[in-house]
Amino acid sequence: MPGKRWPATLAALVLTAGMAHAQDARLDDSRMFSTGEEAWNKVCSRCHSGHENSVGPNLLQGSYDEDIIRFFARHGSGPMPAFTAAMVDDTTLSQIAAYVIANHKEPAE
Amino acid sequence: MTTRELAHVPDGVSKEDFLAAIAKFEAVVGADNVLTDEDRLTPYFKTMMPVADEEYAMSAVLQPTSTEQVQDIVRICNEFRVPVWPTSTGRNFGYGTYAQGNAKGRRHQVVIDFRHMNRILEVDAELGTALLEPGVTYQQLVDYLEEHNIPLWVSCPAPSAIASPVGNTLDRGVGYTPYGEHFMMQCGMEVVLPDGEVLRTAMGGVEGSNSWQVFKWGFGPYLDGIFTQSNYGIVTKMGLWLMHKPPAYKPFYIRFNDDDDIAAIVDMMRPLRLAQIIPNAVVFAHALWEAPAIIPRSKYYDGKGAMPVERIEAMKAAEGIGAWNVYAALYGTPEQIEVNWKIVTDAVKALGKGEIFTAEDMGDKEPFAYRAALMRGGMSLQEFGLYRWRGGGGSMWFAPVTVAKGSETRKQTALATRILNKWGFDYCGEYIVGMRDMHHVIDLLFDKTDEEDTKNAHACMSELIETFRSEGYAVYRTNNAFMDQVADCYGPVQRRINQTLKRALDPNGIIAPGKSGIDI
Ligand SMILES: Cc1cc2nc3c(=O)[nH]c(=O)nc-3n(C[C@H](O)[C@H](O)[C@H](O)COP(=O)(O)OP(=O)(O)OC[C@H]3O[C@@H](n4cnc5c(N)ncnc54)[C@H](O)[C@@H]3O)c2cc1C
Numbered sequence: 335m336p337g338k339r340w341p342a343t344l345a346a347l348v349l350t351a352g353m354a355h356a357q358d359a360r361l362d363d364s365r366m367f368s369t370g371e372e373a374w375n376k377v378c379s380r381c382h383s384g385h386e387n388s389v390g391p392n393l394l395q396g397s398y399d400e401d402i403i404r405f406f407a408r409h410g411s412g413p414m415p416a417f418t419a420a421m422v423d424d425t426t427l428s429q430i431a432a433y434v435i436a437n438h439k440e441p442a443e
Numbered sequence: 444m445t446t447r448e449l450a451h452v453p454d455g456v457s458k459e460d461f462l463a464a465i466a467k468f469e470a471v472v473g474a475d476n477v478l479t480d481e482d483r484l485t486p487y488f489k490t491m492m493p494v495a496d497e498e499y500a501m502s503a504v505l506q507p508t509s510t511e512q513v514q515d516i517v518r519i520c521n522e523f524r525v526p527v528w529p530t531s532t533g534r535n536f537g538y539g540t541y542a543q544g545n546a547k548g549r550r551h552q553v554v555i556d557f558r559h560m561n562r563i564l565e566v567d568a569e570l571g572t573a574l575l576e577p578g579v580t581y582q583q584l585v586d587y588l589e590e591h592n593i594p595l596w597v598s599c600p601a602p603s604a605i606a607s608p609v610g611n612t613l614d615r616g617v618g619y620t621p622y623g624e625h626f627m628m629q630c631g632m633e634v635v636l637p638d639g640e641v642l643r644t645a646m647g648g649v650e651g652s653n654s655w656q657v658f659k660w661g662f663g664p665y666l667d668g669i670f671t672q673s674n675y676g677i678v679t680k681m682g683l684w685l686m687h688k689p690p691a692y693k694p695f696y697i698r699f700n701d702d703d704d705i706a707a708i709v710d711m712m713r714p715l716r717l718a719q720i721i722p723n724a725v726v727f728a729h730a731l732w733e734a735p736a737i738i739p740r741s742k743y744y745d746g747k748g749a750m751p752v753e754r755i756e757a758m759k760a761a762e763g764i765g766a767w768n769v770y771a772a773l774y775g776t777p778e779q780i781e782v783n784w785k786i787v788t789d790a791v792k793a794l795g796k797g798e799i800f801t802a803e804d805m806g807d808k809e810p811f812a813y814r815a816a817l818m819r820g821g822m823s824l825q826e827f828g829l830y831r832w833r834g835g836g837g838s839m840w841f842a843p844v845t846v847a848k849g850s851e852t853r854k855q856t857a858l859a860t861r862i863l864n865k866w867g868f869d870y871c872g873e874y875i876v877g878m879r880d881m882h883h884v885i886d887l888l889f890d891k892t893d894e895e896d897t898k899n900a901h902a903c904m905s906e907l908i909e910t911f912r913s914e915g916y917a918v919y920r921t922n923n924a925f926m927d928q929v930a931d932c933y934g935p936v937q938r939r940i941n942q943t944l945k946r947a948l949d950p951n952g953i954i955a956p957g958k959s960g961i962d963i
Contacts, residue, residue, distance in 0.1 A: 359473065359475070360473075360475035360476070361473075361475070361476050361506050361508065361559040362475070362476075362483070362506075362559075364559065366558075376582055376604055376822070377604065377605065380604060380822070380823065380824040380825075381824055381827060386809070387736075387737040387738070387809040387810075387825070387828065389824065389825065389827045389828045389830075389831060407486075408485055408486045409485060409486070409489070410486070410489045410836075411836070412830060412831065412834055412835060412836040413827050413828070413829075413830030413831045413834075413836065414827075415489070415534070415536065415540075415605070415827075416485070416486035416487075416488075416489040417486055418486040418487060418533075418556065418558070419483065419486070420506065420556055420558035420559055421486075421532070421558060421605065
C-alpha cells in the first residue's frame with residue numbers, strides 16, 4: 335500500500351530544518367544545521383576542539399580562511415572524512431569558517 | 444536530452460542510454476539533485492580501501508526524498524539497465540564509505556544518497572519504538588529525543604553523530620548499549636523492490652495495523668533479513684527499538700596487564716553477560732586499539748613496519764594502558780546496580796587480576812570518556828583517532844566472528860597478529876561481545892599515500908581472510924574490494940541461493956550488483 339499517507343499528527347513531528355519539497359529545489363542548499371556554530375559543535379569540534387586527545391588540530395588556534403575550510407571539508411584528509419554538501423551545506427560551511435575566525439585564540443605559551 | 448559532462452558511465456551501459464536515464468532521473472528528483480559534476484561528487488569519492496578510488500567512483504549521485512521517487516528511479520534503472528547502489532548516509536568508513544560496486548565490470552554504478560530523505564516519522568515514547576527514513580543521522584535522532592523530552596536512548600556505532608541508524612542496521616553494524624546488536628533491535632521495513640513495487644514487511648502488510656514496529660515476525664517467512672547486507676531492495680523506512688533510559692547508569696573500566704589475560708577475561712565475563720548482570724555489548728580493547736584512540740604511533744615509534752614489542756611495552760607503561768582494556772556498564776535502579784556491582788567486583792577479585800575503575804576515578808579522561816558515552820548511546824568521534832595512528836588514511840576492518848570462549852580469543856589474536864606483523868602492520872584489535880558470540884574487530888591501518896604499504900595491505904587482508912577460513916573462521920562484514928572472497932568463505936550453496944533470490948527478485952540485476960558477492 336505505497337499510497338498510504340501518514341496522519342497529520344505524525345507529519346508534525348517531521349524534523350528536517352525547513353526543507354523545501356518543490357521538485358526542482360536544490361536539496362543541497364537545505365540546512366541540516368540551523369547555524370554554523372551548531373554544525374561546528376555537532377561535527378567539526380568533536381575532532382578540532384583542542385582538548386588533550388583531539389583527533390585533529392585545534393582549528394581555533396590556526397589561521398584559516400574560508401577556502402581552506404571548504405577544501406578540507408569537501409576533500410577530507412587522512413583521518414578526516416570528506417563531507418558532502420548533503421551533510422554540511424555551503425552556507426553552513428561559510429558560517430563555520432566565520433565562527434572559526436571569530437573565535438580565534440592565540441595558543442597559550 | 445541532457446548535456447552533462449560525465450566523468451564516468453556505468454560498466455556495461457552505453458553513454459547514450461546513460462544520458463537518457465539521467466534525463467529521466469532529472470524529471471523525477473530535479474536536475475539539481477542528480478549530481479554528475481566532479482566538484483559536487485568529490486566528497487563522495489574518498490575511500491579508505493587499498494584500491495584506486497577511481498575504480499570505485501560512482502557515475503552519478505541521486506538524492507530522492509520520497510518512496511515514490513525511489514520507485515520511479517528503480518523503473519528507470521530497469522529500462523536502461525543502469526545499476527544503482529543505495530546508501531543512507533554513506534559513512535561506511537573502513538567498509539567502503541560511499542563506494543559502489545566491487546570492480547570487475549560492476550564499476551561506476553549510480554549511488555542513491557538518502558541524506559535528504561530524513562524524516563523521523565514516528566517515535567513512541569511508551570513502547571520505545573521509532574520509524575525512520577534512511578537519511579536520519581544518530582545526531583538528529585538524539586536531538587529529537589532531547590528536544591521532545593523523550594527518555595529513550597539510541598545505540599550507535601563509534602562514528603555516531605554523522606552515521607545513520609538505517610544504514611548501520613542494514614550493514615548489520617554494532618553499538619555498545621544493551622541494544623548493541625542493531626539488527627536484533629530492528630522491527631519492520633518498507634522496501635522498494637527491484638520491480639518498483641513497495642513491500643512493507645511483517646505487520647506492515649496488514650491494513651490499519653498498529654503493531655508494525657513491535658512484532659517482528661508477522662506471518663509466513665520472515666523477510667527483513669534478506670534486505671540486510673544484500674541487494675534485493677532499497678529500504679525507504681525502518682522501524683527500530685530504542686532503550687528506555689534507566690534510572691541509573693554505571694560505566695566502568697577494567698585494566699589487565701598481560702596479553703595472555705584475554706582468555707581469563709572472556710571466561711570471567713561470559714557468565715555475567717549471559718545472566719544479564721552486565722547487559723551491554725562489552726568491549727575488550729587491546730593496547731593497540733586503546734592507544735590509537737588518543738595518541739599517534741609516532742609518539743613511541745616512528746619506524747617502518749609493525750611497532751616492536753618493546754616499544755609497545757614502553758608505551759603501555761608510560762600511558763597507563765593495559766594489554767587488554769575492558770569497558771562495560773551496569774544499568775537499572777540504584778539498588779539493582781549496587782547488587783550487580785558487588786557481583787562484578789567479586790568476580791574480578793576472584794580472578795585475582797585486573798584493576799577496576801569507575802567514572803569517579805576516570806573523570807573526563809580519554810578513552811574512558813568516549814567509551815562511557817558510547818555505552819549510553821552518546822555522540823562522539825574520538826575513535827577516529829585510530830586513523831591518525833599510522834597516518835595516510837588507509838583502513839579496512841577485518842572482523843571475524845568468534846565464540847565467547849577464552850581459548851578461542853587467544854588463538855584468533857595470535858593468528859591475526861602473526862599475519863599482520865608479517866606484512867608490517869599492527870594488531871589494532873578489540874572484541875565486542877554479543878551474547879555467545881563476539882565480533883573480533885581489527886583495524887588494518889595502512890598509509891594509503893604509500894604505494895607499497897597499500898599493496899601490502901591488500902595482500903595482508905586477503906591472507907587474513909584465507910588463513911582464518913582454513914581455521915573455520917569468517918568475517919561478519921567486509922568492504923567492497925573483498926566481498927567476493929568473503930562470500931566464498933560461506934560456501935557455494937549460500938552463494939547459489941543468494942543468486943537464485945537475486946535472479947527471482949531482480950532479473951535485470953540493477954540493484955547494487957556485487958554487494959556481498961551477489962549478482963545475477
Ligand atoms: C573510527 C570508526 C569506528 C567505527 N565503529 C563502528 C562500530 O562501532 N560499529 C559499526 O557497526 N561500525 C563502525 N564503523 C563503521 C561505519 O562507519 C559504521 O558502521 C556506519 O554506521 C556505516 O555508515 P552509515 O551508517 O552511513 O551507513 P551507509 O554507508 O549509508 O550504509 C552501509 C551500507 O548499507 C547498505 N544500505 C544503506 N542504506 C541502504 C538502503 N536504504 N537500502 C538498502 N541498502 C542500504 C549499502 O550497501 C551501504 O553501502 C566505524 C568506523 C570508524 C571510522
